[in-house]
Amino acid sequence: MALLEVNNLVASYGPIRALHGISFSLEEGSVTTILGANGAGKTTTLRSICGMVSTEGAISFAGQDISRMPTEQIVRQGVAHVPEGRGTFTRVTTEENLRLGSYARKDRKAIEDDIEQVYSYFPRLKERRDQQAGTLSGGEQQMLAVGRALMLRPKLMLLDEPSFGLAPLIVEELFGILRRINEQQKVSMLLVEQNATLALDLANHAYLLETGRVVLSGTSKEIAADETVRKSYLGY
Amino acid sequence: MNNVRNHRANPADSYELFGVKLPQLRMILLLIGIALALLLPLVLANFAIFQMTQVLVYAIAVLGLNLLTGYNGQFSLGHSAFYALGAYTTAIMIDRYDIAYYWTIIPAGLICFIGGFLFGLPALRLEGLYLALATFALAVAMPQLLRYEHFEGFTGGVQGIDVFKPDSPLPMLNADQWLYYFVLFWGALLIIGAWNLVRGRTGRAMIAIRDNPIAARTMGINTALYKSVTFGVSGLYTGIAGALGAIVAEFVAPDSFTFFLSVWFLVGMVVGGLASIPAAIAGGIFILYMPNISEEVISIFFGNDPSAKALIWVAFGLFLIFTVYVVPNGLAGLVRRFVIRYATRRGD
Amino acid sequence: MDLFLQQTLDGLATGAIYASLALAVVMIYQAIDHFNFAQGEMAMFSTFIAWQLIAWGAPYWLAFVVCLVISFVGGMLIERIVFAPIHNAPVLSHIVVFIALTLIFNAFAGFIWEFTIKQFPSPFPSELPFETTLIGPHELGVVGITLVMLVLIYVFFRFTPVGLAMRAAAANPVSAALVGISVKKMLALGWGLAATVGAVAGMMIAPKVYLEPNMMLGVLLYGFAGAVVGGLTSPGGAVIGGFLMGVLENLAGTYVIGSDLKLTFALVVIVAVLLFKPAGLFGRVVVQRV
Numbered sequence: 001m002a003l004l005e006v007n008n009l010v011a012s013y014g015p016i017r018a019l020h021g022i023s024f025s026l027e028e029g030s031v032t033t034i035l036g037a038n039g040a041g042k043t044t045t046l047r048s049i050c051g052m053v054s055t056e057g058a059i060s061f062a063g064q065d066i067s068r069m070p071t072e073q074i075v076r077q078g079v080a081h082v083p084e085g086r087g088t089f090t091r092v093t094t095e096e097n098l099r100l101g102s103y104a105r106k107d108r109k110a111i112e113d114d115i116e117q118v119y120s121y122f123p124r125l126k127e128r129r130d131q132q133a134g135t136l137s138g139g140e141q142q143m144l145a146v147g148r149a150l151m152l153r154p155k156l157m158l159l160d161e162p163s164f165g166l167a168p169l170i171v172e173e174l175f176g177i178l179r180r181i182n183e184q185q186k187v188s189m190l191l192v193e194q195n196a197t198l199a200l201d202l203a204n205h206a207y208l209l210e211t212g213r214v215v216l217s218g219t220s221k222e223i224a225a226d227e228t229v230r231k232s233y234l235g236y
Numbered sequence: 237m238n239n240v241r242n243h244r245a246n247p248a249d250s251y252e253l254f255g256v257k258l259p260q261l262r263m264i265l266l267l268i269g270i271a272l273a274l275l276l277p278l279v280l281a282n283f284a285i286f287q288m289t290q291v292l293v294y295a296i297a298v299l300g301l302n303l304l305t306g307y308n309g310q311f312s313l314g315h316s317a318f319y320a321l322g323a324y325t326t327a328i329m330i331d332r333y334d335i336a337y338y339w340t341i342i343p344a345g346l347i348c349f350i351g352g353f354l355f356g357l358p359a360l361r362l363e364g365l366y367l368a369l370a371t372f373a374l375a376v377a378m379p380q381l382l383r384y385e386h387f388e389g390f391t392g393g394v395q396g397i398d399v400f401k402p403d404s405p406l407p408m409l410n411a412d413q414w415l416y417y418f419v420l421f422w423g424a425l426l427i428i429g430a431w432n433l434v435r436g437r438t439g440r441a442m443i444a445i446r447d448n449p450i451a452a453r454t455m456g457i458n459t460a461l462y463k464s465v466t467f468g469v470s471g472l473y474t475g476i477a478g479a480l481g482a483i484v485a486e487f488v489a490p491d492s493f494t495f496f497l498s499v500w501f502l503v504g505m506v507v508g509g510l511a512s513i514p515a516a517i518a519g520g521i522f523i524l525y526m527p528n529i530s531e532e533v534i535s536i537f538f539g540n541d542p543s544a545k546a547l548i549w550v551a552f553g554l555f556l557i558f559t560v561y562v563v564p565n566g567l568a569g570l571v572r573r574f575v576i577r578y579a580t581r582r583g584d
Numbered sequence: 585m586d587l588f589l590q591q592t593l594d595g596l597a598t599g600a601i602y603a604s605l606a607l608a609v610v611m612i613y614q615a616i617d618h619f620n621f622a623q624g625e626m627a628m629f630s631t632f633i634a635w636q637l638i639a640w641g642a643p644y645w646l647a648f649v650v651c652l653v654i655s656f657v658g659g660m661l662i663e664r665i666v667f668a669p670i671h672n673a674p675v676l677s678h679i680v681v682f683i684a685l686t687l688i689f690n691a692f693a694g695f696i697w698e699f700t701i702k703q704f705p706s707p708f709p710s711e712l713p714f715e716t717t718l719i720g721p722h723e724l725g726v727v728g729i730t731l732v733m734l735v736l737i738y739v740f741f742r743f744t745p746v747g748l749a750m751r752a753a754a755a756n757p758v759s760a761a762l763v764g765i766s767v768k769k770m771l772a773l774g775w776g777l778a779a780t781v782g783a784v785a786g787m788m789i790a791p792k793v794y795l796e797p798n799m800m801l802g803v804l805l806y807g808f809a810g811a812v813v814g815g816l817t818s819p820g821g822a823v824i825g826g827f828l829m830g831v832l833e834n835l836a837g838t839y840v841i842g843s844d845l846k847l848t849f850a851l852v853v854i855v856a857v858l859l860f861k862p863a864g865l866f867g868r869v870v871v872q873r874v
Contacts, residue, residue: 050762087759087762090755092751092752100749100765104763305676358855362859369808369854369858376802380848384844499683546694547691550688553687557666557681557684560670560673
């Protein structure tokens with residue numbers, strides 16, 4: 001059974017429908033990416049999974065129906081969301097941000113170990129551990145957001161456009177770390193990206209979203225080889 | 237012929253309610269209202285006339301507040317201060333300078349206009365909550381200011397000033413009736429003024445500033461000027477209400493003009509409904525009769541215990557919360573909803 | 585010189601109370617972006633509860649603690665029952681509800697305990713262990729208690745996980761939910777804490793100004809002034825602002841304007857600060873983005 005299963009998901013912002021009944025699934029241990037242009041509904045999909053948008057349809061995570069759960073509870077099931085724009089708590093320190101990531105957990109000792117582990121993935125964060133998080137650079141805040149999500153010891157990590165606004169070198173570094181996290185920690189990932197090349201390189205499976213509908217799905221190799229995808233999203 | 241319509245006509249005008257077209261219905265209700273206003277005092281007992289006069293005074297005060305908050309979006313918890321300013325101006329003129337009461341109304345209004353405008357200038361830099369805070373401070377500080385010993389020569393200090401009810405110059409009207417018509421005259425003048433203001437360019441500018449101040453600026457509206465002038469006009473209205481109120485109550489004293497008076501006006505505006513002129517009258521009626529009715533109800537349960545009277549305010553408070561939850565647009569909003577629900581277009 | 589010192593120290597004592605109220609105001613402002621105009625009346629009501637407990641024979645400190653607990657729970661309940669439903673309503677609705685609460689608390693207190701003034705005991709000994717004319721025992725006690733409370737609150741917010749979670753929920757509710765924090769619970773906790781702080785302030789000032797339902801309105805005004813002066817986005821600043829207002833009130837009253845215009849003084853301070861330095865001494869300016 002897939003870790004995450006979405007069936008006929010309809011999502012609306014008030015009277016405006018953003019998702020018109022999409023279905024997809026994510027296997028445990030995999031990295032799945034959702035591609036699409038601006039306004040396709042990618043962010044809405046992630047927010048729907050987290051209970052931040054009003055939805056109809058079925059969303060199940062690790063066998064549990066989460067479509068009616070409040071956000072805090074979904075998080076406690078093991079879903080960590082790295083939001084669009086990082087969502088850093090700017091007025092507290094880097095380390096306090098990481099601690100907040102572990103708020104839902106009870107095991108004090110392991111939390112300390114996990115903080116060290118995050119620092120081993122992101123040494124730059126360790127240098128800035130007592131600095132106010134708002135003073136970190138964009139790339140560092142993105143790493144902090146990923147680190148914060150890791151602190152939950154999540155089963156599933158949702159990432160919303162992690163490459164946005166970052167210099168190419170940083171992005172390369174970040175995606176390399178994401179791959180390591182996926183392989184070493186066995187954290188499944190649902191990645192929303194506009195940068196299709198990067199995403200298809202990291203992911204195993206891909207879905208293409210256009211104006212709230214799934215128009216293409218398959219392994220990342222298949223999607224990368226597709227004519228229309230190549231022309232419209234990969235640029236060649 | 238029905239297809240060629242004046243593009244300025246209100247599309248709602250072709251709707252009907254109970255078989256009568258809306259504009260006609262409005263006219264009928266207006267005429268009934270005017271008839272009642274003019275004729276009731278001729279048949280009612282003096283105390284009832286006194287109450288009707290009070291309703292008018294409160295209605296004018298609430299209308300002043302509604303112009304500022306309902307139509308222009310600026311909050312004020314401090315209108316008791318303008319009311320006090322108008323009241324004291326009248327009282328001082330009558331008592332210290334022997335000016336006849338009817339000459340005091342316009343100066344009181346002008347002084348309050350200036351006061352409102354001057355307060356409106358710094359208020360330009362304050363939005364929403366901050367303005368509420370500043371006006372809250374104004375209301376709380378006012379009674380102490382009125383009691384200040386160095387002003388006692390003018391204000392009468394803690395005791396305040398007594399104002400004598402004017403005699404009726406007409407033999408067929410008694411003093412209460414005369415005072416009522418005097419207040420009604422000013423009320424009518426002010427209501428017509430407000431109606432014209434709101435329907436014209438100024439009104440549209442005020443409403444634009446309320447709904448989207450930044451967009452209003454980009455459309456070339458001098459928001460600063462309009463906001464300050466609105467504050468001034470609002471002060472003028474509530475100030476004239478205060479002036480009239482001083483004559484009706486026959487005295488002014490610092491403790492009549494506390495922060496809780498501002499609360500009454502706020503209540504009247506919220507219950508009547510924002511951005512509606514008839515709502516002010518509903519608000520005035522509410523302010524006057526709600527405490528009276530509550531007192532009756534409470535004395536049934538608690539007798540004449542004075543601290544039981546305090547429960548009136550509890551009732552007020554609960555009623556306010558109820559209004560915010562259930563009827564956020566006040567009585568006027570209820571009426572609008574009713575009309576929208578039941579009005580039909582001719583030929584439907 | 586003695587007079588100056590006396591007035592300053594006495595001002596610090598009243599300032600401690602203003603600082604507490606200012607802190608309560610800022611705590612709620614940070615959480616919900618609204619001013620709790622009913623903060624003073626809530627504090628007054630709490631003080632009456634304490635008075636009642638003492639009148640029934642409870643020793644002072646027991647009544648003090650029980651009052652704090654009741655205030656904490658009461659504050660939480662008010663947030664859950666009264667404010668949660670109008671969370672997204674326009675500003676005017678919030679203001680109206682705050683005013684309504686002010687009315688209800690004021691009137692209810694008057695109904696239960698009448699409007700006659702009552703004595704509220706001071707828990708501090710009537711004489712200081714050392715000789716001085718500079719400050720009275722009650723005033724010194726007030727400053728002491730307030731400082732202890734402020735330190736406890738600081739430690740709570742700075743060093744405990746719940747305190748951190750509350751700060752996070754206030755600053756960024758969306759991200760807070762995404763790390764599993766129940767923003768609703770944090771809001772309720774914040775209100776409970778604010779109500780408790782207010783209760784302490786009420787019980788500290790009641791011995792001086794005599795307990796009656798209208799005792800807190802002017803005090804609240806000074807609390808607001810302190811919050812505005814210190815900076816509405818800075819709890820530490822609000823505290824300093826409160827102390828500052830206490831001292832200024834006394835000095836201005838003694839040397840400049842006499843004691844009869846103190847409320848006008850607060851008004852002038854509020855308007856002047858909001859106009860010329862809206863961020864206060866320690867706050868940040870909030871930029872309005874189009």
